Amino acid sequence: MIFSKIRGNFQDLKDGKIDVKQGLITKSDAIELFNIKNWKDYLELFSIASEVRDVFKTEIEITSTVHVTNICSVTPKCKYCGFAAGTSSEGYVKPFRSDDGQIKSSSVAIENSGIKRVSCSSGHGYNGKEVIRALKAVKSVSNLEVLVNAGADLTEECILELKKYNIDTICCNLETTNKTVFNNVKPGENLEDRINVCKMVKKHGVELSSGLLIGIGETYEDRVEHLFFLKELDVEEIPIMGFNPYKETPMETCPKCSAIEQAKTIAIVRLLFPDIRITSPTPTMGPELAQFALLGGASNIATVIPDNHPMNIKGVGNPKTGNLKDVICMIKELGLTPKLN
Numbered sequence: 001m002i003f004s005k006i007r008g009n010f011q012d013l014k015d016g017k018i019d020v021k022q023g024l025i026t027k028s029d030a031i032e033l034f035n036i037k038n039w040k041d042y043l044e045l046f047s048i049a050s051e052v053r054d055v056f057k058t059e060i061e062i063t064s065t066v067h068v069t070n071i072c073s074v075t076p077k078c079k080y081c082g083f084a085a086g087t088s089s090e091g092y093v094k095p096f097r098s099d100d101g102q103i104k105s106s107s108v109a110i111e112n113s114g115i116k117r118v119s120c121s122s123g124h125g126y127n128g129k130e131v132i133r134a135l136k137a138v139k140s141v142s143n144l145e146v147l148v149n150a151g152a153d154l155t156e157e158c159i160l161e162l163k164k165y166n167i168d169t170i171c172c173n174l175e176t177t178n179k180t181v182f183n184n185v186k187p188g189e190n191l192e193d194r195i196n197v198c199k200m201v202k203k204h205g206v207e208l209s210s211g212l213l214i215g216i217g218e219t220y221e222d223r224v225e226h227l228f229f230l231k232e233l234d235v236e237e238i239p240i241m242g243f244n245p246y247k248e249t250p251m252e253t254c255p256k257c258s259a260i261e262q263a264k265t266i267a268i269v270r271l272l273f274p275d276i277r278i279t280s281p282t283p284t285m286g287p288e289l290a291q292f293a294l295l296g297g298a299s300n301i302a303t304v305i306p307d308n309h310p311m312n313i314k315g316v317g318n319p320k321t322g323n324l325k326d327v328i329c330m331i332k333e334l335g336l337t338p339k340l341n
C-alpha cells in the first residue's frame, strides 16, 4: 500500500506537480518504512529509491580522503572514535599531522587517478586552521572539489576564509539529534555547537553536508526527527554512517550496524531528499558491501583510495577503506556510471 502511494508521488514529482524539496514521504511513512521486515518490502524500497536517484543523478560520485591530523582536543574522546590519537590499535593510534607537501602529493595522486573530489578532515583544537591549510594546499595543485570536516571546530571567520579559498562543501555531522544519545556517545562535545556550525555554513551560502551515525542507541523516531531537522537546515549532502566498533574504545562490545540497516536508511533519505548527494563512506558500510548503499539510492561513495595514494589511509569507523578499482567495478556491475575525469 505504502509503495503505491510513494510511486504515485514519484510520478507527480516527475510531472512537476510536487516540489522536490517536499520529498516523496511523510514522517509517518518514514517510520513505517524503517519498520519493514521482509525481503519483498526491502526490494521494493530499494527499487523505488534507486529509480529516484537515477532521475536526479546520472553518475555516481567518488570522493577520496586526506586526513589532516588525528590530534583532537575533545576530552573525553567520543566513545566510538578510533580515529583520534591513542583511541584504538585498529586506527592510527599514533598522533600525526600531514604537512603541506604530503597533502599536495596526495591531491595530485587522487586527481591523476580520475577522482574529482576529496574530503579533508581534522580533529578539534585548531579553530578550523588545519582544514583551511589543507584546502589551500589541495587547491594550489589540483582542480579537485574539496569537502572539509573539522566537526564543531569552526569559527565564523574560518568559514569566511574557507569561502574565500573556494571551498566546495563544509561537513559538520550531527550524528544524532537525540541529546541523550549524543551526550552519551560524545561526552566531550555539545550538540548545539554542531548545530550552530551548520547554521553558520548555510548563512554564508556554502554547501552543507551533515550526516547521521546510525546504530548508536537512537530509535527510528530519532532518525526521522533528525532527517526532518536536516530538511529545515536545507542540507545539500547527507552522509549515512553505520556504527562499527573499534577495539579498545568504550563501545568496542556494541553491535556493528548491518549493511542492510544502512541501505534501508539511505533509501528512506533518498525518498525524503530526492535530488541531494547521499553519501556512503566505504569503511562504515564495509568496502565489499558498497553495492548495498547504491541499491539504497546513494549517489556518492566516499573514502575511496586509489592505488597511487601516497598516504596510508585508514577509514573512520572501520580501518578498511574502499579501493578505487574495486569501487568502480562495483558501480559498473550495477549498470551505473562512475563520475571520473
Ligand code: SF4
Pocket: 072, 073, 074, 076, 077, 078, 081, 082, 083, 084, 122, 123, 124, 151
Ligand atoms: S570523533 Fe572526532 S571529535 Fe570525537 S574524539 Fe574522534 S576525532 Fe575528536
